[in-house]
Amino acid sequence: MSTIKRRHFLQFAGSTFATLALSQFDIITKSNRYAQVLAKDTPRKLALLVGVNNYPNSERFTNLEGCTTDVDLQEQLLIHRFGFNPKDIIKLTSDESADKQPTRKNILTTFEEHLIKQAKPGDVVVFHFSGHGSRFSETSDTVRNCRKNELNSTLVPGDDGEGRVTDIMGRTLFLLMSALKTENVTAVLDSCFSGGGTRGNFRIRSVSGDGFSPSTEEIEFQKRLMKDLGLSEPELAQKRCEGVAKGVVIASAQKDELAADAPFSGFSAGAFTYLMTQYLWHNSGNVESAIAKISPTLKSSYNQFPLGDGNQSQRFYFINQQSLPTDAVITKSNGNQVTLWLGGWEGGSLDSFEKGAVLNILDSQGKPAGKVKGVSRDGLVGKAIVEKKELKVAPQSGMLLQEFSRAIPTDLKLHIGIDSSLAGELADITKALTKIKRIKAVNPGSGNIPYTDKVHYILGKMTVEYYRQFQQEGLKDIPKVGSIGLFTQGFQPLDKSLFSQPGETVTKVIDNWEAKIKSLLAVHILKKTLNANSSLLDVEVGMNLVEQKSQTIARVATVRSANNQRQVRQSKTGNLPLNKLFEFQVTNRTNHNLYITMLLIDSTGDIILIFPYQWPANEQSMRLAAGQTTVIGNPEELELKALKKGSGEALLIASRLPLKNAVKTLSALAAERGLRNQPIDLKGEVGAIDDLLSDLSGDRAGGLITSEDKSKSMEVRQMATLSLSFEVG
Known part of the structure; x- marks a missing residue:
C-alpha cells in the first residue's frame, strides 16, 4: 500500500483570499x-x-x-x-x-x-x-x-x-x-x-x-x-x-x-x-x-x-436557453472564406486556431453540415476557409460552429516576465532563462504597458514595498524581503517554496529551479488540451471522501457528448477536508473502451501521475471499458490525503487510442527510479508530456518536440481532457 504525502504528490497553496461575503x-x-x-x-x-x-x-x-x-x-x-x-x-x-x-x-x-x-x-x-x-x-x-x-x-x-x-x-x-x-x-x-x-x-x-x-x-x-x-x-x-x-x-x-x-x-x-x-x-x-x-x-x-x-x-x-454548445459563430461569409467570432473557443488554446483548427458548421437542426479550417486570427476574430468536401449548406452569417479538431503547436513556449525589481540584471536573467529549452524571457515594458509580450509567470524580487503591500492585503506566509521568486500574472507570490533565500544571485536561483520551470512548462502544454466544453467523449470524473462515497466534493463532465447535448450535467467545486482519505471516480459513458491517465498538479506546478501507478504498466492497465466506472484512490492500493490548506487541481485525460508512447516513457521512468506501486513525480519531465500529446494526436512516432510538424492535430471525437478544481481545508 502506498501512502501519498504532501511532499510526494500535491502542495496546496495557503489561501490568500479573504472570507467571502456570500457563500x-x-x-x-x-x-x-x-x-x-x-x-x-x-x-x-x-x-x-x-x-x-x-x-x-x-x-x-x-x-x-x-x-x-x-x-x-x-x-x-x-x-x-x-x-x-x-x-x-x-x-x-x-x-x-x-x-x-x-x-x-x-x-x-x-x-x-x-x-x-x-x-x-x-x-x-x-x-x-x-x-x-x-x-x-x-x-x-x-x-x-x-x-x-x-x-x-x-x-x-x-x-x-x-x-x-x-x-x-x-x-x-x-x-x-x-x-x-x-x-x-x-x-x-x-x-x-x-x-x-x-x-x-x-x-x-x-x-x-x-x-x-x-x-x-x-x-x-x-x-x-x-x-x-x-x-x-x-x-x-x-x-x-x-x-x-x-x-x-x-x-x-x-x-x-x-x-x-x-x-x-x-x-x-x-x-x-x-x-x-x-x-x-x-x-x-x-x-x-x-x-x-x-x-x-x-x-x-x-x-x-x-x-x-x-x-x-x-x-x-432570465432566459431558458436551449441552443447547442457553441465554439464560434459566422459573422461574415464571402465565397469560400468566412469570418468567425471565437467567443466560445477554449481561451487557453486560442493560438491553436490559426495553426489549422477545424470546425463543424451546424445546420438549423444542430447537425454537422460542413467544415471550415482556421487560417488566421486577430484576437477573437478568426478567418477560415470553407472545405467544399461534405458541404451540405452554404455558410451564412449567424451559423454556429463546433470544434472538430485543434492543432497544438509543437513549439509552445513558457513566457516568464522579468519584474522591474530585477531591471538591473536583465541580460543575465535572459541568458539564464533562455538556456532552458522552450522558455522565453519577457522584458518589462514602459508607462501603462507592463510587459513587451504576453507572460505566464513573473520573476521578481520581494522588495520592502511589495512586502508591505502584501501585508496590507492580508497575505499570509509572505516570502522574505530580498528573496527572488516567481509570481502569477497578477503579481501574487506563486508559492513561498518558489522563493530563494535573500542574497542568492538570480542566475543561481534559475539554475536551481530548472526542473521546476520545466514542470511549469509541462503544465502549460497540458492545459492546451483542455476540452470539456467541446469533446464528444461522454466522460465524467467525481471526487469524494473514502468514508462518504455518496457525497461528491467536486465533479466535472463533458458537455457536448451525444447523451449530453442539451441536458448538461452540472460541474461542482467543493472543499476537501484535511487529513481525510479521498478518491476519484471516473466514468466512461461511451459505447467503446477508453484509455485514461490522471495527474495532480500542486500549487508550485509540480505534476504527480496518480494513474496508472502500478509498474511496469501497459496499455491494458490504462483501459476503462465502455459503460464502466473505475476508482482511483482505493485505499487498499493507493492512499490520497491532503495535509495542507489551499487549492488543488486534477487533470483527467481520456483517449479512444491506446497511450503507447506515454506508457512506454512512464514505465521507463518508474524502472529508473525503482518504483513499483506508487505514483510518479513528473517534475521536469516535459518529454513524458510530449509523448502523451503525441498519443492523443494519433502520432505513433512520439516526440512532440523533435517532430518536424509544426503542430499536432487532436480531434474532439478521439480525446478529452477535464480539469477538476477543489479547495482544501
Whole structure:
C-alpha cells in the first residue's frame, strides 16, 4: 500500500483570499440565474452595453485596454446565443462615434430612453458596464449601518472631468433599475473599487475616490428619480438595505478585491467578462456549473471572486436557453472564406486556431453540415476557409460552429516576465532563462504597458514595498524581503517554496529551479488540451471522501457528448477536508473502451501521475471499458490525503487510442527510479508530456518536440481532457 504525502504528490497553496461575503453556493445560484434568465421566451430583449477604455489624462485616471472587448463579448453572445435583435442592443464605447461615447450624459440618457421607457413587464433587460470603479462616502446612515460599509461604489464614465467628478453612484443605479417595469433585469459590472494602476501584467479597473464627493448634477439626478418613483429618503434607504432593486446584479470582484483588465492571446478583456461569456456559449443550466468553472481560474490567476446579489429564484439573463454548445459563430461569409467570432473557443488554446483548427458548421437542426479550417486570427476574430468536401449548406452569417479538431503547436513556449525589481540584471536573467529549452524571457515594458509580450509567470524580487503591500492585503506566509521568486500574472507570490533565500544571485536561483520551470512548462502544454466544453467523449470524473462515497466534493463532465447535448450535467467545486482519505471516480459513458491517465498538479506546478501507478504498466492497465466506472484512490492500493490548506487541481485525460508512447516513457521512468506501486513525480519531465500529446494526436512516432510538424492535430471525437478544481481545508 502506498501512502501519498504532501511532499510526494500535491502542495496546496495557503489561501490568500479573504472570507467571502456570500457563500460559493449563493454565488453559483445567482450565476445560474444569469444564464437561464436570457433564454425565456419574452416579448422583447433590450441591452445597454458600456465599455470605457479611454479616460482623461489625470492622476486619477489610467486608460484601460479590454473594456470595449467586453462589450463585443456580450453583444455577440446576446445576439447569437440568446436571440437578441441587434437593433435592441445599444453600445456606448470609447471606439464608437461621438454620440455613442460612454459619457455620463449618454449612459444615463440611454438607460432612461432605451431601457426604462421601452421595457414592459416580462421583457428582459441587460445592463453591462466595463470600466473603472471608485467609491464615495455613503450618505445614508441607515445604509451604512445595515451594510456595515462606509462607502458607496461608483461607476466612472469616460467624460473629460475638467476638474469635476462625473461618477455614477451605486445609489443611482439602484434608482434606475427600480424604474424599470420588468423584473427580468441583469446588471453586470466588471469594475472594482480597491486600488488601481497596473498589477503584474494586468491593468486594474479602479480609481481612488479619496477626496471626491458626488457632483451636484448627480445629487439632483437622484432627487428627480426619487420623485418619479415616489420614494422618500427613508424609503429608499430601506429598499437598498433589502437588496438589489430588481433582478440580479453580478459584480466581477468582491468589494476589497481587484478586477483585472487582462491580456489574452492577441487581445485584452475583463477577466471576469471573458470567462463568463465563454462559459455561457456552452452552458445554460444552473450557475453552479458557471461559477465552479470560472472561479478557480479567477482566484488563482486574477485573485478575484465574482459576487452576485438579487432574487434567488432568478436565472442568468432570465432566459431558458436551449441552443447547442457553441465554439464560434459566422459573422461574415464571402465565397469560400468566412469570418468567425471565437467567443466560445477554449481561451487557453486560442493560438491553436490559426495553426489549422477545424470546425463543424451546424445546420438549423444542430447537425454537422460542413467544415471550415482556421487560417488566421486577430484576437477573437478568426478567418477560415470553407472545405467544399461534405458541404451540405452554404455558410451564412449567424451559423454556429463546433470544434472538430485543434492543432497544438509543437513549439509552445513558457513566457516568464522579468519584474522591474530585477531591471538591473536583465541580460543575465535572459541568458539564464533562455538556456532552458522552450522558455522565453519577457522584458518589462514602459508607462501603462507592463510587459513587451504576453507572460505566464513573473520573476521578481520581494522588495520592502511589495512586502508591505502584501501585508496590507492580508497575505499570509509572505516570502522574505530580498528573496527572488516567481509570481502569477497578477503579481501574487506563486508559492513561498518558489522563493530563494535573500542574497542568492538570480542566475543561481534559475539554475536551481530548472526542473521546476520545466514542470511549469509541462503544465502549460497540458492545459492546451483542455476540452470539456467541446469533446464528444461522454466522460465524467467525481471526487469524494473514502468514508462518504455518496457525497461528491467536486465533479466535472463533458458537455457536448451525444447523451449530453442539451441536458448538461452540472460541474461542482467543493472543499476537501484535511487529513481525510479521498478518491476519484471516473466514468466512461461511451459505447467503446477508453484509455485514461490522471495527474495532480500542486500549487508550485509540480505534476504527480496518480494513474496508472502500478509498474511496469501497459496499455491494458490504462483501459476503462465502455459503460464502466473505475476508482482511483482505493485505499487498499493507493492512499490520497491532503495535509495542507489551499487549492488543488486534477487533470483527467481520456483517449479512444491506446497511450503507447506515454506508457512506454512512464514505465521507463518508474524502472529508473525503482518504483513499483506508487505514483510518479513528473517534475521536469516535459518529454513524458510530449509523448502523451503525441498519443492523443494519433502520432505513433512520439516526440512532440523533435517532430518536424509544426503542430499536432487532436480531434474532439478521439480525446478529452477535464480539469477538476477543489479547495482544501
